[in-house]
Amino acid sequence: MDLRALLTTHLKLRHLVIVLAVAEHGSLVRAAEELYLTQPALSRALREAEHAVGASLFERTVRGMVPTPAGAACLEHAKAIVGHLGTLRRRVDELNDPDAGLVQVGAHVTGANLLLPRAVARLMAEKPRVEVRLREAPPETLIQELGSGDLDLLVGRVTDHPSTARLRLVPLYREEFRIVAALSHPAHTLPHVSLPDLAAYRWVAPLANTPLRDELELNFRNAGLAPPAQQVESGAPATLRTLVVEGGFLALMPETMAIAEPNVKILDLHLDGLAQQVGLLLHPDRPLTPSAVLLADKLREVADEMGRDIGPDAYTALVDPGKGPTSS
Template sequence: MDLRALLTTHLKLRHLVIVLAVSEHGSLVRAAEELYLTQPALSRALREAEHAVGASLFERTGRGMVPTPAGAACLEHAKAIVGHLSTLRRRVDELNDPDAGLVQVGAHVTGANLLLPRAVARLMADKPRVEVRLREAPPETLIQELGSGDLDLLVGRVTDHASTARLRLIPLYREEFRIVAASTHPAHDLPDVSLHDLVASRWVVPLANTPLRDELELNFKNAGLAPPAQHVEAGAPATLRTLVVEGGFLALMPESMAVAEPHIKILDLHLDGLAQQVGLLLHPDRPLTPSAALLADKLREVGSEMERNLASGVEHIP
């Protein structure tokens, strides 16, 4: 790395912040309002950023300010740099006050019902003054927020997939996604139930472009069937549960979540490829704050216990 060259670069942190704001708002006017700048000052700073990078970063379209290819590359690095600086500030704050801190953790369906709540409870028992912010959202959104530094770590399904190719993946335990229905659903009365019996039912399906959705559709394809025509895409656990219990939908659910629900039963049908590794998803080169590192340790601890309990069939405690 040529440190001397970096001392003379014209690209400053304020330029990266401005590029991020313009991208987020798609408008110079709204970006200027967000940053408490005049529009001429923001436009001038954006021109400075483009001069420092050596390429145009945005083009005006009917949809607003859209990043050019060079702008997209600049945004990727800007998010990483700003995320690192945010983490650095919080690490120093915790070094000055070790009992305090902030952990921002994201979770989708997997791991959100047992693993994460148990680990958070243990973290706060050790460090009562730590603030924990839990974020539930679709995997794509969570991965973007991890990259930008808005999240310290993610808890979820650990799998080889294009969406997680750049992340550091740490498996903790393995469990299976099962087909579930309300305990009164007529599918439970079917002998030797198969996908052919279920394809005409209403389904809650995983979000598009996720590994779980791909694998579910592959199971239908291998059975010579099209995916269910009547379906709702949903990922939030509360929405999924209500659609199953009150709406009569079929759904995929982690086994540990399904057995904890008194009004839900697992169908006696196993699908291929739906056993999963649950674990941590981390930014590949951003160090964790002390509190986030402690939460990661608690997640490993709880994950080891759940792996033992699932293997012995006793992980039935909500």
């Protein structure tokens, strides 16, 4: 890296912040309001940024300010740089006050019901002044927020997929997704459950362009079936549960979540490719803050307990730690 050349660059942090604001709002007026700048001052700073980069970063369209290809490249780096600076500030704050801190963690269905809550509880017991912000959203949104520095780490399904190609993946334990239905669902009365039988029912499908959705549809195709005609797409655990319990939908649910939910029952059908690694999804270049490192340690502790080779009695202990396997 040519450090001397960087000393002479005209591209400043304020330019990157302005580029991010214009991209977010799609309007010079709204970006200026967000940053408490006049529009002429913001326009001048944007021209300075374009001069420093050596290319036009936005074009005016009927849909507002749209990034050019150079602008899209600039945005990708700007998000990373601003995210790094935010993490640096929090790391220094925690070095000055080791008992305090902030961890921002995202979760999507997998790991959100047992793994993450138990790890957070252990973290808070050890460091009560640490603030934890939990974020549940679709995987694509969480990955974008991890890249921009709005999240320190993600907890969820760890698998090779285009959406996770740029992340550092740390597997913690293995779990299977199972097909679930409400206790009164007619599928439970089938003498032998098969995918052709279940294709006729309504489904809550995983979000499009996720590994789980791809694998579910692959199971239908391999069985010579089209995906269910009546389906709702959702990745929110609360919505999924309500649709299953009250709406009569079938759905895929992590096995530990299904066992812990008294109002649903697992159907006796295993689909191919739905056993999964649950773990951490991390930014490949951004170090964790001390509090985030501690949470990662707690997640590993809980995952080790959940990931043992366990039988039905031990699953009772998994969902109710007060009850364990009995020995004869």
